[in-house]
Amino acid sequence: xxxxxxxxxxxxxxxxxxxxxxxxxxxxxxxxxxxxxxxxxxxxxxxxxxxxxxxxxxxxxxxxxxxxxxxxxxxxxxxxxxxxxxxxxxxxxxxxxxxxxxxxxxxxxxxxxxxxxxxxxxxxxxxxxxxxxxxxxxxxxxxxxxxxxxxxxxxxxxxxxxxxxxxxxxxxxxxxxxxxxxxxxxxxxxxxxxxxxxxxxxxxxxxxxxxxxxxxxxxxxxxxxxxxxxxxxxxxxxxxxxxxxxxxxxxxxxxxxxxxxxxxxxxxxxxxxxxxxxxxxxxxxxxxxxxxxxxxxxxxxxxxxxxxxxxxxxxxxx
Numbered sequence: 306x307x308x309x310x311x312x313x314x315x316x317x318x319x320x321x322x323x324x325x326x327x328x329x330x331x332x333x334x335x336x337x338x339x340x341x342x343x344x345x346x347x348x349x350x351x352x353x354x355x356x357x358x359x360x361x362x363x364x365x366x367x368x369x370x371x372x373x374x375x376x377x378x379x380x381x382x383x384x385x386x387x388x389x390x391x392x393x394x395x396x397x398x399x400x401x402x403x404x405x406x407x408x409x410x411x412x413x414x415x416x417x418x419x420x421x422x423x424x425x426x427x428x429x430x431x432x433x434x435x436x437x438x439x440x441x442x443x444x445x446x447x448x449x450x451x452x453x454x455x456x457x458x459x460x461x462x463x464x465x466x467x468x469x470x471x472x473x474x475x476x477x478x479x480x481x482x483x484x485x486x487x488x489x490x491x492x493x494x495x496x497x498x499x500x501x502x503x504x505x506x507x508x509x510x511x512x513x514x515x516x517x518x519x520x521x522x523x524x525x526x527x528x529x530x531x532x533x534x535x536x537x538x539x540x541x542x543x544x545x546x547x548x549x550x551x552x553x554x555x556x557x558x559x560x561x562x563x564x565x566x567x568x569x570x571x572x573x574x575x576x577x578x579x580x581x582x583x584x585x586x587x588x589x590x591x592x593x594x595x596x597x598x599x600x601x602x603x604x605x606x607x608x609x610x611x612x613x614x615x616x617x618x619x620x621x622x623x
Contacts, residue, residue, distance in 0.1 A: 330361070330389040334513060338362040338486075341381075341392070343369050349381050357388035362455075364427065368398040375421070382422040394418055396429030396457050403443070404433045411443065415450035427486065428477075429457035437476055444480040454481065455516075459488030461524075467505035474510045485510055489518035496526030535574040535586055544582060544619045548611075554587065555609035557594045581623050585616065 322328060326335030337360040344352065363385050370378060385392040402414050418426055428443050435443070440456075447454050456477035458470045465488075474485045487506060492499055503517070520527045538544070540553035554573045576584035595610045 328358070330358070332361055336361040336516060338364060338516060338518070340364045340366050340395075341369070342366050343372075344381070346377050346380050346384070349384055353384055353388040353390065357390060361390060363390050363392045364395045365392055366395045368401055370394055370398060370421075379422050386422070391425055391453075392423060393425035393427055393453075393455060394423055396427035397431055399426060399428055399443075400431065400433040411446060412450065415447055415452055419451060423452070425453040425455060425483075427455045427457055428482075429486075429488075431457070431461050431488070440473075441476060441480040444477060444482050448481040453483050455484045455486055456482035457486040457488055459491035461488060461490045465491055467502055467509065470506060471509035474515075478514060483514070485515050487515070487517050489520040490524050492517060493520045493524060493527055534576045535584075536576070537572045538575050538582075540572070542582075543623060544585070544615055547623070548615050548618050551612065551615075554589065555607060555612050557589045557591060557609060582619065
């Protein structure tokens with residue numbers, strides 16, 4: 306295995322990067338794909354200036370290519386190409402054309418893709434099932450039109466076995482696909498990575514033509530951030546009554562607008578872990594108020610510092 310190399314021409318260049326991935330484009334291995342979910346032209350250029358050295362493929366998601374003005378779309382594609390990034394049309398747009406206009410419309414789809422500046426498309430069956438015969442026919446037709454083909458294997462709506470996906474990959478590569486993309490939903494179980502599936506696919510498909518899609522929050526139980534797990538606490542939650550009694554979260558004299566909506570909220574939020582509260586979130590700035598001089602607190606109808614006692618007691622005993 307290669308030793309990690311420093312890159313002295315970059316900030317903190319003395320810190321080695323991962324040895325298994327080239328820092329020079331075009332890369333043959335270690336390719337990285339991003340999904341363009343509708344970036345404007347300026348945002349695309351900013352992204353490429355900031356991180357363009359670190360990704361190689363840009364999927365123009367679903368049917369968004371149909372919604373741009375031609376000037377904007379062609380300028381976006383040109384910006385990607387100039388940065389050494391290959392933009393390609395996501396497979397669900399190809400599926401939509403096939404499902405609604407039929408196979409007779411696909412040659413026109415390929416010609417339009419090339420005219421606009423795409424050199425690559427994805428062929429998948431996430432929504433519209435394809436027989437093996439139809440999958441091969443579509444890959445060959447796109448290749449014959451002059452397009453590079455990325456073939457996706459696996460499904461979003463059911464669990465596919467590793468042998469099934471390996472067989473699909475062999476079929477796609479034999480038909481002329483340049484790269485196999487594995488549907489992200491196949492790589493997780495209960496929101497966590499499935500190491501056995503990853504190992505089986507890595508062993509059964511040539512890694513040089515294999516790319517794993519990164520699961521995201523569009524897949525059940527996969528979250529972009531645990532803030533999505535924050536739930537309102539009911540006013541009869543144990544934390545409000547385990548020592549001092551409150552009818553809900555005590556108010557403060559200065560409440561921060563933690564939710565970003567210019568409202569004062571009469572509830573707290575939390576994340577439960579294993580049936581107990583593991584994270585407590587407040588927009589009420591309790592910390593600052595608890596730090597007030599005790600002589601000022603004598604004017605409060607109910608000293609909200611008592612709530613701190615409840616929190617500590619809950620953390621120690623719940």
